[in-house]
Amino acid sequence: MTMKPLYFDYASTTPVDQRVIEKMKSCLSIDGNFGNPGSRSHAFGWQAEELVEEARINVAELLNCDPREIIWTSGATESDNLAIKGAAYFYKDKGKHIITSKIEHKAVLDTCRQLESEGFEVTYLETNEKGLVSLESIENNLRDDTSLVSLMHINNEIGVLNDIDEIGELCRDKGVIFHVDAAQSAGKVNIDLSKLKIDLMSFSAHKIYGPKGIGALYVRRKPRIRLQPLFHGGGQERGIRAGTLPTHQIVGMGEAFKLANSEMKNDFKTISSFRDLLWNGLKDMEEIYINGCLETGYPGIFNLSFNFVEGESLIMALKNIAVSSGSACTSASLEPSYVLRALGRPDELAHSSIRFSFGRFTKKEEVEFTINLVKDSVSQLREISPLWEMYQDGVDLDKIEWA
Amino acid sequence: MAYSQKVVDKFEKTLKNPEGASVGRWKPGDKDFHRVGTGIVGAPACGDVMKLQIKCENVDDKNVIVDAKFKTYGCGSAIASSGQLIDMLKGKTLEEAQKISNQEIVDILELPAIKIHCSVLAEEAIHRAIDDFKSRRNND
Numbered sequence: 108m109t110m111k112p113l114y115f116d117y118a119s120t121t122p123v124d125q126r127v128i129e130k131m132k133s134c135l136s137i138d139g140n141f142g143n144p145g146s147r148s149h150a151f152g153w154q155a156e157e158l159v160e161e162a163r164i165n166v167a168e169l170l171n172c173d174p175r176e177i178i179w180t181s182g183a184t185e186s187d188n189l190a191i192k193g194a195a196y197f198y199k200d201k202g203k204h205i206i207t208s209k210i211e212h213k214a215v216l217d218t219c220r221q222l223e224s225e226g227f228e229v230t231y232l233e234t235n236e237k238g239l240v241s242l243e244s245i246e247n248n249l250r251d252d253t254s255l256v257s258l259m260h261i262n263n264e265i266g267v268l269n270d271i272d273e274i275g276e277l278c279r280d281k282g283v284i285f286h287v288d289a290a291q292s293a294g295k296v297n298i299d300l301s302k303l304k305i306d307l308m309s310f311s312a313h314k315i316y317g318p319k320g321i322g323a324l325y326v327r328r329k330p331r332i333r334l335q336p337l338f339h340g341g342g343q344e345r346g347i348r349a350g351t352l353p354t355h356q357i358v359g360m361g362e363a364f365k366l367a368n369s370e371m372k373n374d375f376k377t378i379s380s381f382r383d384l385l386w387n388g389l390k391d392m393e394e395i396y397i398n399g400c401l402e403t404g405y406p407g408i409f410n411l412s413f414n415f416v417e418g419e420s421l422i423m424a425l426k427n428i429a430v431s432s433g434s435a436c437t438s439a440s441l442e443p444s445y446v447l448r449a450l451g452r453p454d455e456l457a458h459s460s461i462r463f464s465f466g467r468f469t470k471k472e473e474v475e476f477t478i479n480l481v482k483d484s485v486s487q488l489r490e491i492s493p494l495w496e497m498y499q500d501g502v503d504l505d506k507i508e509w510a
Numbered sequence: 511m512a513y514s515q516k517v518v519d520k521f522e523k524t525l526k527n528p529e530g531a532s533v534g535r536w537k538p539g540d541k542d543f544h545r546v547g548t549g550i551v552g553a554p555a556c557g558d559v560m561k562l563q564i565k566c567e568n569v570d571d572k573n574v575i576v577d578a579k580f581k582t583y584g585c586g587s588a589i590a591s592s593g594q595l596i597d598m599l600k601g602k603t604l605e606e607a608q609k610i611s612n613q614e615i616v617d618i619l620e621l622p623a624i625k626i627h628c629s630v631l632a633e634e635a636i637h638r639a640i641d642d643f644k645s646r647r648n649n650d
Binding site: 415 | 513518521524525528533535550551552553554555556557558559560561580581582583584586589634638
Protein backbone atom coordinates (compact mmCIF):
# COMPACT_ATOMS: atom_id res chain seq x y z
CA MET A 108 0.00 0.00 0.00
CA THR A 109 1.36 3.38 -0.86
CA MET A 110 1.36 5.92 1.93
CA LYS A 111 -0.56 9.16 1.62
CA PRO A 112 2.00 11.89 1.03
CA LEU A 113 2.79 14.27 3.87
CA TYR A 114 1.41 17.69 3.08
CA PHE A 115 3.91 20.54 2.71
CA ASP A 116 1.95 22.71 0.32
CA TYR A 117 -0.07 24.95 2.64
CA ALA A 118 0.74 28.00 0.50
CA SER A 119 -1.24 26.36 -2.28
CA THR A 120 -4.24 25.55 -0.14
CA THR A 121 -5.10 24.32 3.34
CA PRO A 122 -7.48 21.69 4.64
CA VAL A 123 -10.63 23.17 6.14
CA ASP A 124 -10.54 23.23 9.93
CA GLN A 125 -13.11 20.82 11.42
CA ARG A 126 -14.62 23.67 13.47
CA VAL A 127 -15.18 25.60 10.24
CA ILE A 128 -16.85 22.62 8.59
CA GLU A 129 -19.33 22.28 11.45
CA LYS A 130 -20.39 25.92 11.07
CA MET A 131 -20.74 25.59 7.31
CA LYS A 132 -22.88 22.46 7.58
CA SER A 133 -25.48 24.41 9.53
CA CYS A 134 -26.16 26.66 6.54
CA LEU A 135 -27.17 24.18 3.86
CA SER A 136 -30.15 21.96 4.54
CA ILE A 137 -33.85 22.52 5.05
CA ASP A 138 -33.26 22.31 8.80
CA GLY A 139 -30.43 24.81 8.64
CA ASN A 140 -29.85 28.41 7.62
CA PHE A 141 -30.20 27.87 3.90
CA GLY A 142 -32.08 31.11 3.24
CA ASN A 143 -30.98 33.83 0.86
CA PRO A 144 -29.38 36.58 2.94
CA GLY A 145 -30.91 39.01 0.48
CA SER A 146 -34.50 37.92 1.26
CA ARG A 147 -36.01 40.66 3.33
CA SER A 148 -39.52 39.27 3.59
CA HIS A 149 -39.08 36.29 5.94
CA ALA A 150 -37.11 34.79 8.77
CA PHE A 151 -35.07 32.49 6.51
CA GLY A 152 -33.51 35.52 4.91
CA TRP A 153 -33.12 37.48 8.12
CA GLN A 154 -31.34 34.63 9.87
CA ALA A 155 -28.97 34.07 6.96
CA GLU A 156 -28.25 37.78 6.84
CA GLU A 157 -27.45 37.78 10.53
CA LEU A 158 -24.89 35.01 9.99
CA VAL A 159 -23.34 36.85 7.07
CA GLU A 160 -22.97 39.99 9.15
CA GLU A 161 -21.52 38.04 12.06
CA ALA A 162 -18.93 36.59 9.66
CA ARG A 163 -18.17 40.07 8.36
CA ILE A 164 -17.45 41.15 11.94
CA ASN A 165 -15.16 38.15 12.42
CA VAL A 166 -13.15 39.09 9.35
CA ALA A 167 -13.04 42.76 10.35
CA GLU A 168 -11.88 41.90 13.86
CA LEU A 169 -8.86 39.98 12.61
CA LEU A 170 -7.84 42.95 10.49
CA ASN A 171 -8.96 45.68 12.88
CA CYS A 172 -11.23 47.48 10.43
CA ASP A 173 -14.90 48.44 10.17
CA PRO A 174 -17.07 45.48 9.06
CA ARG A 175 -18.68 47.80 6.51
CA GLU A 176 -15.31 47.92 4.76
CA ILE A 177 -15.45 44.18 3.92
CA ILE A 178 -16.91 43.11 0.56
CA TRP A 179 -17.45 39.40 -0.07
CA THR A 180 -16.00 37.99 -3.28
CA SER A 181 -15.34 34.53 -4.71
CA GLY A 182 -11.68 34.60 -3.65
CA ALA A 183 -8.47 36.58 -3.80
CA THR A 184 -8.33 36.46 -7.60
CA GLU A 185 -11.67 38.21 -7.86
CA SER A 186 -10.67 40.62 -5.09
CA ASP A 187 -7.51 41.54 -7.00
CA ASN A 188 -9.52 42.04 -10.19
CA LEU A 189 -12.14 44.13 -8.43
CA ALA A 190 -9.57 46.26 -6.62
CA ILE A 191 -7.31 46.95 -9.57
CA LYS A 192 -9.84 47.23 -12.40
CA GLY A 193 -12.45 48.81 -10.16
CA ALA A 194 -10.10 51.56 -9.00
CA ALA A 195 -8.41 51.99 -12.39
CA TYR A 196 -11.77 52.47 -14.14
CA PHE A 197 -13.26 54.70 -11.47
CA TYR A 198 -10.25 57.03 -11.23
CA LYS A 199 -9.25 56.95 -14.89
CA ASP A 200 -9.81 60.68 -15.23
CA LYS A 201 -7.21 61.27 -12.55
CA GLY A 202 -4.71 59.13 -14.40
CA LYS A 203 -4.17 55.86 -16.18
CA HIS A 204 -0.85 54.77 -14.69
CA ILE A 205 -0.49 51.80 -12.33
CA ILE A 206 2.56 50.57 -10.46
CA THR A 207 3.07 46.94 -9.46
CA SER A 208 6.03 44.54 -9.28
CA LYS A 209 7.36 41.71 -11.41
CA ILE A 210 6.80 39.08 -8.73
CA GLU A 211 3.12 39.63 -8.06
CA HIS A 212 0.63 36.78 -8.29
CA LYS A 213 -0.79 36.19 -11.76
CA ALA A 214 -4.15 37.48 -10.53
CA VAL A 215 -2.51 40.90 -10.33
CA LEU A 216 -0.15 40.63 -13.30
CA ASP A 217 -2.75 39.35 -15.74
CA THR A 218 -5.24 41.96 -14.57
CA CYS A 219 -2.63 44.64 -15.23
CA ARG A 220 -1.89 43.16 -18.67
CA GLN A 221 -5.58 43.36 -19.45
CA LEU A 222 -5.68 47.00 -18.41
CA GLU A 223 -2.68 47.70 -20.63
CA SER A 224 -4.65 46.38 -23.58
CA GLU A 225 -7.37 48.85 -22.64
CA GLY A 226 -5.03 51.84 -22.74
CA PHE A 227 -3.70 51.95 -19.19
CA GLU A 228 0.03 52.13 -18.55
CA VAL A 229 1.64 49.78 -16.05
CA THR A 230 5.10 49.92 -14.49
CA TYR A 231 6.37 46.54 -13.30
CA LEU A 232 8.96 47.23 -10.64
CA GLU A 233 12.10 45.15 -10.22
CA THR A 234 12.78 43.71 -6.80
CA ASN A 235 16.10 43.25 -5.06
CA GLU A 236 17.71 39.80 -5.04
CA LYS A 237 15.65 38.82 -1.98
CA GLY A 238 12.41 39.77 -3.70
CA LEU A 239 11.66 43.04 -1.93
CA VAL A 240 10.39 46.20 -3.58
CA SER A 241 12.25 49.27 -2.36
CA LEU A 242 10.51 52.45 -1.32
CA GLU A 243 12.85 54.41 -3.59
CA SER A 244 11.87 52.48 -6.68
CA ILE A 245 8.20 53.22 -6.00
CA GLU A 246 8.92 56.88 -5.36
CA ASN A 247 11.03 57.14 -8.50
CA ASN A 248 8.26 55.68 -10.63
CA LEU A 249 5.33 57.64 -9.24
CA ARG A 250 3.89 60.08 -11.77
CA ASP A 251 1.22 62.74 -11.71
CA ASP A 252 -1.09 60.35 -13.48
CA THR A 253 -0.40 57.35 -11.20
CA SER A 254 -3.72 56.25 -9.73
CA LEU A 255 -2.81 52.97 -8.05
CA VAL A 256 0.04 51.00 -6.52
CA SER A 257 -0.61 47.26 -6.14
CA LEU A 258 1.84 45.07 -4.22
CA MET A 259 1.55 41.80 -2.37
CA HIS A 260 2.14 41.40 1.34
CA ILE A 261 3.70 37.92 1.50
CA ASN A 262 4.97 36.46 -1.75
CA ASN A 263 3.38 33.08 -2.45
CA GLU A 264 6.50 31.47 -3.90
CA ILE A 265 9.31 32.72 -1.71
CA GLY A 266 7.62 34.07 1.43
CA VAL A 267 9.24 37.53 1.49
CA LEU A 268 7.24 40.28 3.20
CA ASN A 269 6.92 43.71 1.69
CA ASP A 270 6.99 46.62 4.14
CA ILE A 271 3.37 47.65 3.57
CA ASP A 272 3.59 50.09 6.47
CA GLU A 273 6.25 52.26 4.82
CA ILE A 274 4.83 51.89 1.31
CA GLY A 275 1.38 52.86 2.58
CA GLU A 276 2.71 56.05 4.12
CA LEU A 277 4.36 56.98 0.85
CA CYS A 278 1.24 56.32 -1.21
CA ARG A 279 -1.04 58.21 1.16
CA ASP A 280 1.40 61.09 1.18
CA LYS A 281 1.36 61.19 -2.64
CA GLY A 282 -2.40 60.73 -2.91
CA VAL A 283 -2.14 57.38 -4.67
CA ILE A 284 -4.41 54.42 -3.90
CA PHE A 285 -2.58 51.47 -2.36
CA HIS A 286 -3.83 47.92 -2.93
CA VAL A 287 -2.28 44.95 -1.14
CA ASP A 288 -2.83 41.30 -2.00
CA ALA A 289 -2.89 39.66 1.42
CA ALA A 290 -3.99 36.19 0.29
CA GLN A 291 -0.91 34.62 1.90
CA SER A 292 -0.65 36.84 4.97
CA ALA A 293 -4.10 37.31 6.50
CA GLY A 294 -4.33 35.23 9.65
CA LYS A 295 -0.63 34.40 9.52
CA VAL A 296 1.00 37.70 10.43
CA ASN A 297 -0.52 40.68 12.20
CA ILE A 298 -2.40 43.14 9.99
CA ASP A 299 -3.86 46.25 11.64
CA LEU A 300 -5.83 48.24 9.09
CA SER A 301 -6.59 50.96 11.63
CA LYS A 302 -2.89 51.85 11.54
CA LEU A 303 -1.82 50.85 8.04
CA LYS A 304 -2.37 53.33 5.21
CA ILE A 305 -3.87 50.73 2.93
CA ASP A 306 -6.90 51.46 0.78
CA LEU A 307 -7.71 48.07 -0.71
CA MET A 308 -6.74 44.61 0.50
CA SER A 309 -7.50 41.18 -0.98
CA PHE A 310 -8.21 38.10 1.13
CA SER A 311 -8.84 34.43 0.58
CA ALA A 312 -10.42 31.90 2.95
CA HIS A 313 -8.82 28.71 1.72
CA LYS A 314 -5.27 29.75 2.56
CA ILE A 315 -6.22 29.94 6.22
CA TYR A 316 -8.25 26.74 6.84
CA GLY A 317 -11.47 28.05 5.34
CA PRO A 318 -13.28 26.82 2.21
CA LYS A 319 -12.28 27.49 -1.39
CA GLY A 320 -14.47 29.78 -3.46
CA ILE A 321 -14.81 32.61 -0.97
CA GLY A 322 -12.73 35.71 -0.30
CA ALA A 323 -13.11 39.34 0.53
CA LEU A 324 -11.93 42.77 -0.46
CA TYR A 325 -11.31 45.48 2.08
CA VAL A 326 -12.40 48.86 0.73
CA ARG A 327 -11.45 51.81 2.93
CA ARG A 328 -14.19 54.24 4.00
CA LYS A 329 -12.02 57.05 5.37
CA PRO A 330 -10.68 58.40 3.09
CA ARG A 331 -13.34 56.80 0.95
CA ILE A 332 -12.20 54.63 -1.94
CA ARG A 333 -14.64 54.09 -4.76
CA LEU A 334 -14.68 51.26 -7.26
CA GLN A 335 -16.43 50.66 -10.52
CA PRO A 336 -18.20 47.30 -10.09
CA LEU A 337 -17.27 44.40 -12.36
CA PHE A 338 -20.42 42.34 -11.72
CA HIS A 339 -23.85 43.84 -12.14
CA GLY A 340 -27.08 42.43 -10.83
CA GLY A 341 -29.04 42.44 -7.62
CA GLY A 342 -27.09 45.22 -5.93
CA GLN A 343 -25.61 43.07 -3.15
CA GLU A 344 -22.58 44.35 -1.24
CA ARG A 345 -23.70 47.93 -1.68
CA GLY A 346 -23.67 47.52 -5.42
CA ILE A 347 -19.92 46.86 -5.55
CA ARG A 348 -20.30 43.11 -6.06
CA ALA A 349 -23.63 41.75 -7.18
CA GLY A 350 -24.53 38.09 -6.71
CA THR A 351 -26.38 36.04 -4.11
CA LEU A 352 -24.25 35.75 -1.00
CA PRO A 353 -23.21 32.12 -0.36
CA THR A 354 -24.05 31.92 3.34
CA HIS A 355 -22.18 28.66 4.02
CA GLN A 356 -19.01 29.91 2.35
CA ILE A 357 -19.15 33.25 4.13
CA VAL A 358 -19.81 31.63 7.49
CA GLY A 359 -16.84 29.33 6.81
CA MET A 360 -14.56 32.26 6.05
CA GLY A 361 -15.80 34.12 9.13
CA GLU A 362 -15.10 31.14 11.37
CA ALA A 363 -11.68 30.56 9.78
CA PHE A 364 -10.71 34.20 10.37
CA LYS A 365 -12.05 34.08 13.92
CA LEU A 366 -9.94 30.98 14.62
CA ALA A 367 -6.92 32.65 13.04
CA ASN A 368 -7.38 35.56 15.40
CA SER A 369 -6.98 33.32 18.43
CA GLU A 370 -4.42 30.89 16.96
CA MET A 371 -2.19 33.10 14.84
CA LYS A 372 0.54 33.57 17.45
CA ASN A 373 0.71 29.88 18.24
CA ASP A 374 0.61 28.84 14.59
CA PHE A 375 3.42 31.26 13.79
CA LYS A 376 5.61 29.95 16.59
CA THR A 377 5.31 26.30 15.62
CA ILE A 378 5.66 27.06 11.92
CA SER A 379 8.85 29.03 12.61
CA SER A 380 10.26 26.13 14.58
CA PHE A 381 9.51 23.75 11.68
CA ARG A 382 11.21 26.00 9.15
CA ASP A 383 14.26 26.23 11.42
CA LEU A 384 14.25 22.48 11.95
CA LEU A 385 14.15 21.86 8.20
CA TRP A 386 16.84 24.38 7.44
CA ASN A 387 19.14 23.12 10.20
CA GLY A 388 18.75 19.64 8.81
CA LEU A 389 19.55 20.63 5.24
CA LYS A 390 21.89 23.60 5.39
CA ASP A 391 25.09 21.58 5.36
CA MET A 392 24.27 20.12 1.95
CA GLU A 393 26.47 21.31 -0.88
CA GLU A 394 25.12 23.77 -3.44
CA ILE A 395 21.84 24.57 -1.71
CA TYR A 396 20.38 28.05 -1.94
CA ILE A 397 17.57 29.90 -0.17
CA ASN A 398 15.24 31.79 -2.50
CA GLY A 399 13.92 34.68 -0.47
CA CYS A 400 15.09 35.73 2.97
CA LEU A 401 15.69 33.53 6.00
CA GLU A 402 15.81 36.41 8.47
CA THR A 403 12.81 38.49 7.46
CA GLY A 404 10.68 36.14 5.36
CA TYR A 405 7.45 34.47 6.51
CA PRO A 406 8.63 31.07 7.80
CA GLY A 407 5.58 29.20 6.51
CA ILE A 408 6.90 29.51 2.95
CA PHE A 409 10.42 28.23 2.45
CA ASN A 410 11.89 28.01 -1.03
CA LEU A 411 15.16 26.20 -1.68
CA SER A 412 17.18 25.43 -4.80
CA PHE A 413 19.21 22.24 -4.99
CA ASN A 414 21.73 22.94 -7.70
CA PHE A 415 22.38 20.31 -10.42
CA VAL A 416 19.06 18.59 -9.71
CA GLU A 417 15.95 19.35 -11.73
CA GLY A 418 12.89 20.20 -9.64
CA GLU A 419 10.32 17.98 -11.26
CA SER A 420 12.50 14.90 -10.97
CA LEU A 421 13.12 15.85 -7.35
CA ILE A 422 9.37 16.08 -6.77
CA MET A 423 9.02 12.60 -8.29
CA ALA A 424 11.71 11.30 -6.01
CA LEU A 425 10.02 13.02 -3.07
CA LYS A 426 6.76 11.25 -3.80
CA ASN A 427 6.05 10.74 -0.12
CA ILE A 428 5.71 14.45 0.46
CA ALA A 429 3.56 17.02 -1.33
CA VAL A 430 5.57 20.09 -2.33
CA SER A 431 5.70 22.37 -5.35
CA SER A 432 8.49 23.50 -7.65
CA GLY A 433 9.49 26.49 -9.74
CA SER A 434 10.73 24.08 -12.37
CA ALA A 435 9.52 24.58 -15.91
CA CYS A 436 8.56 20.93 -16.14
CA THR A 437 5.87 21.31 -13.51
CA SER A 438 4.25 24.23 -15.30
CA ALA A 439 2.00 24.05 -18.31
CA SER A 440 3.98 26.82 -20.00
CA LEU A 441 7.36 25.01 -19.71
CA GLU A 442 8.81 28.26 -18.38
CA PRO A 443 10.66 28.25 -15.06
CA SER A 444 9.23 30.39 -12.27
CA TYR A 445 8.97 34.04 -13.29
CA VAL A 446 9.35 34.98 -9.64
CA LEU A 447 12.73 33.31 -9.27
CA ARG A 448 13.89 34.69 -12.62
CA ALA A 449 12.87 38.18 -11.53
CA LEU A 450 15.13 37.83 -8.50
CA GLY A 451 18.00 37.39 -10.94
CA ARG A 452 18.38 33.70 -10.14
CA PRO A 453 19.94 31.79 -13.05
CA ASP A 454 17.39 29.62 -14.86
CA GLU A 455 19.07 26.43 -13.67
CA LEU A 456 18.46 27.43 -10.04
CA ALA A 457 14.83 28.20 -10.85
CA HIS A 458 14.54 24.71 -12.38
CA SER A 459 16.02 23.30 -9.18
CA SER A 460 13.67 24.97 -6.73
CA ILE A 461 11.29 23.38 -4.26
CA ARG A 462 8.79 25.25 -2.12
CA PHE A 463 8.07 23.80 1.30
CA SER A 464 5.10 25.37 3.05
CA PHE A 465 4.03 24.53 6.57
CA GLY A 466 0.75 24.99 8.40
CA ARG A 467 -1.41 24.36 11.43
CA PHE A 468 -1.48 20.59 10.97
CA THR A 469 2.21 20.02 10.20
CA LYS A 470 3.92 17.72 12.69
CA LYS A 471 7.50 17.71 13.87
CA GLU A 472 7.99 14.05 12.87
CA GLU A 473 6.86 14.92 9.37
CA VAL A 474 9.56 17.57 9.09
CA GLU A 475 12.17 15.18 10.43
CA PHE A 476 11.12 12.55 7.91
CA THR A 477 11.34 15.16 5.16
CA ILE A 478 14.90 16.15 6.04
CA ASN A 479 16.16 12.63 5.47
CA LEU A 480 14.04 12.10 2.40
CA VAL A 481 15.29 15.31 0.77
CA LYS A 482 18.93 14.54 1.55
CA ASP A 483 18.69 11.03 0.14
CA SER A 484 16.72 12.05 -2.94
CA VAL A 485 19.01 14.94 -3.83
CA SER A 486 22.09 12.77 -3.52
CA GLN A 487 20.50 10.02 -5.61
CA LEU A 488 19.61 12.49 -8.35
CA ARG A 489 23.04 14.09 -8.22
CA GLU A 490 24.52 10.63 -8.66
CA ILE A 491 22.84 10.49 -12.08
CA SER A 492 23.35 14.18 -12.95
CA PRO A 493 26.00 15.03 -15.54
CA LEU A 494 26.08 18.58 -14.16
CA TRP A 495 26.96 17.34 -10.71
CA GLU A 496 29.70 15.20 -12.26
CA MET A 497 31.13 18.24 -14.07
CA TYR A 498 30.89 20.33 -10.92
CA GLN A 499 32.77 17.64 -8.98
CA ASP A 500 35.41 17.59 -11.73
CA GLY A 501 35.82 21.35 -11.32
CA VAL A 502 34.31 22.25 -14.70
CA ASP A 503 32.89 25.77 -14.87
CA LEU A 504 29.40 25.17 -16.25
CA ASP A 505 28.99 28.80 -17.26
CA LYS A 506 31.90 28.48 -19.68
CA ILE A 507 30.44 25.55 -21.58
CA GLU A 508 28.68 26.19 -24.86
CA TRP A 509 25.54 24.12 -24.51
CA ALA A 510 24.06 22.59 -27.59
CA MET B 511 1.37 14.26 -12.98
CA ALA B 512 0.23 12.58 -16.12
CA TYR B 513 3.06 10.05 -16.34
CA SER B 514 2.50 6.45 -17.29
CA GLN B 515 3.47 3.75 -14.84
CA LYS B 516 6.29 2.90 -17.26
CA VAL B 517 7.95 6.28 -16.82
CA VAL B 518 7.54 6.07 -13.06
CA ASP B 519 8.97 2.53 -12.90
CA LYS B 520 11.93 3.38 -15.10
CA PHE B 521 12.66 6.51 -13.08
CA GLU B 522 12.43 4.76 -9.73
CA LYS B 523 14.52 1.79 -10.82
CA THR B 524 17.21 4.17 -12.04
CA LEU B 525 17.25 6.00 -8.74
CA LYS B 526 17.31 2.86 -6.62
CA ASN B 527 20.00 1.06 -8.55
CA PRO B 528 21.89 3.52 -10.75
CA GLU B 529 24.65 1.12 -11.67
CA GLY B 530 22.19 -1.58 -12.71
CA ALA B 531 20.40 1.00 -14.81
CA SER B 532 23.62 1.88 -16.68
CA VAL B 533 24.22 5.19 -14.94
CA GLY B 534 27.89 5.98 -15.01
CA ARG B 535 30.70 7.16 -17.20
CA TRP B 536 33.89 6.28 -19.00
CA LYS B 537 36.53 8.91 -18.67
CA PRO B 538 39.82 9.67 -20.39
CA GLY B 539 42.45 7.28 -19.14
CA ASP B 540 40.00 4.40 -18.74
CA LYS B 541 40.97 1.23 -20.56
CA ASP B 542 39.09 1.15 -23.89
CA PHE B 543 38.25 4.84 -23.72
CA HIS B 544 39.30 5.07 -27.36
CA ARG B 545 36.34 2.83 -28.16
CA VAL B 546 33.83 5.17 -26.49
CA GLY B 547 31.72 7.84 -28.16
CA THR B 548 30.14 10.59 -26.07
CA GLY B 549 27.14 12.79 -26.82
CA ILE B 550 26.00 15.63 -24.58
CA VAL B 551 22.78 17.44 -25.47
CA GLY B 552 20.50 20.01 -23.82
CA ALA B 553 21.36 22.90 -21.52
CA PRO B 554 21.07 23.55 -17.79
CA ALA B 555 19.06 26.70 -18.41
CA CYS B 556 16.45 24.66 -20.27
CA GLY B 557 16.24 22.13 -17.48
CA ASP B 558 17.55 19.14 -19.45
CA VAL B 559 21.07 17.83 -20.02
CA MET B 560 21.64 14.31 -21.26
CA LYS B 561 25.05 12.69 -21.49
CA LEU B 562 25.24 9.41 -23.36
CA GLN B 563 28.27 7.23 -23.88
CA ILE B 564 28.48 4.17 -26.12
CA LYS B 565 31.25 1.63 -26.17
CA CYS B 566 31.73 -0.18 -29.47
CA GLU B 567 33.53 -3.29 -30.60
CA ASN B 568 34.31 -4.44 -34.06
CA VAL B 569 32.26 -7.55 -34.84
CA ASP B 570 32.34 -8.96 -38.38
CA ASP B 571 33.66 -5.64 -39.66
CA LYS B 572 30.83 -3.74 -38.08
CA ASN B 573 30.88 -1.48 -35.04
CA VAL B 574 28.53 -2.92 -32.47
CA ILE B 575 27.47 -1.13 -29.30
CA VAL B 576 28.50 -3.54 -26.57
CA ASP B 577 27.81 -1.26 -23.64
CA ALA B 578 26.35 2.19 -22.93
CA LYS B 579 26.18 4.54 -19.98
CA PHE B 580 24.33 7.74 -19.24
CA LYS B 581 23.84 10.58 -16.85
CA THR B 582 20.85 12.89 -17.10
CA TYR B 583 19.80 16.12 -15.45
CA GLY B 584 16.15 16.75 -16.15
CA CYS B 585 12.59 15.87 -15.38
CA GLY B 586 11.41 12.36 -14.65
CA SER B 587 10.59 11.62 -18.26
CA ALA B 588 14.02 12.81 -19.43
CA ILE B 589 15.64 10.38 -17.01
CA ALA B 590 13.29 7.58 -18.05
CA SER B 591 13.87 8.33 -21.75
CA SER B 592 17.63 8.07 -21.27
CA GLY B 593 17.27 4.73 -19.57
CA GLN B 594 14.94 3.50 -22.28
CA LEU B 595 17.39 4.56 -24.98
CA ILE B 596 20.17 2.62 -23.27
CA ASP B 597 18.04 -0.54 -23.27
CA MET B 598 17.46 -0.13 -26.98
CA LEU B 599 21.10 0.48 -27.87
CA LYS B 600 22.95 -2.49 -26.50
CA GLY B 601 23.83 -5.04 -29.17
CA LYS B 602 22.90 -2.78 -32.06
CA THR B 603 25.29 -1.81 -34.83
CA LEU B 604 25.93 1.89 -35.26
CA GLU B 605 23.81 1.86 -38.39
CA GLU B 606 20.91 0.33 -36.52
CA ALA B 607 21.34 2.70 -33.59
CA GLN B 608 21.36 5.66 -35.95
CA LYS B 609 17.87 4.69 -37.03
CA ILE B 610 16.30 4.72 -33.57
CA SER B 611 13.62 7.39 -33.62
CA ASN B 612 12.23 9.37 -30.76
CA GLN B 613 8.77 8.03 -31.57
CA GLU B 614 9.82 4.54 -30.44
CA ILE B 615 10.67 5.98 -27.02
CA VAL B 616 7.41 7.93 -26.92
CA ASP B 617 5.47 4.78 -27.67
CA ILE B 618 7.25 2.52 -25.21
CA LEU B 619 7.10 4.97 -22.31
CA GLU B 620 3.71 6.41 -23.31
CA LEU B 621 5.09 9.92 -22.91
CA PRO B 622 2.53 12.71 -22.66
CA ALA B 623 2.58 15.23 -25.51
CA ILE B 624 4.21 17.92 -23.39
CA LYS B 625 7.18 15.58 -22.74
CA ILE B 626 7.96 14.56 -26.30
CA HIS B 627 11.01 16.82 -26.30
CA CYS B 628 12.62 14.43 -23.79
CA SER B 629 12.55 11.67 -26.40
CA VAL B 630 13.89 14.08 -29.03
CA LEU B 631 16.77 14.82 -26.72
CA ALA B 632 17.50 11.10 -26.45
CA GLU B 633 17.52 10.74 -30.23
CA GLU B 634 19.90 13.68 -30.53
CA ALA B 635 22.13 12.18 -27.86
CA ILE B 636 22.64 8.92 -29.76
CA HIS B 637 23.37 10.83 -32.97
CA ARG B 638 25.97 12.93 -31.19
CA ALA B 639 27.56 9.92 -29.55
CA ILE B 640 27.81 8.09 -32.89
CA ASP B 641 29.32 11.16 -34.57
CA ASP B 642 31.81 11.50 -31.75
CA PHE B 643 32.77 7.84 -31.98
CA LYS B 644 33.24 8.03 -35.75
CA SER B 645 35.26 11.21 -35.66
CA ARG B 646 37.56 9.73 -33.07
CA ARG B 647 38.04 6.55 -35.09
CA ASN B 648 38.95 8.67 -38.07
CA ASN B 649 41.65 10.35 -36.05
CA ASP B 650 43.22 7.05 -35.00
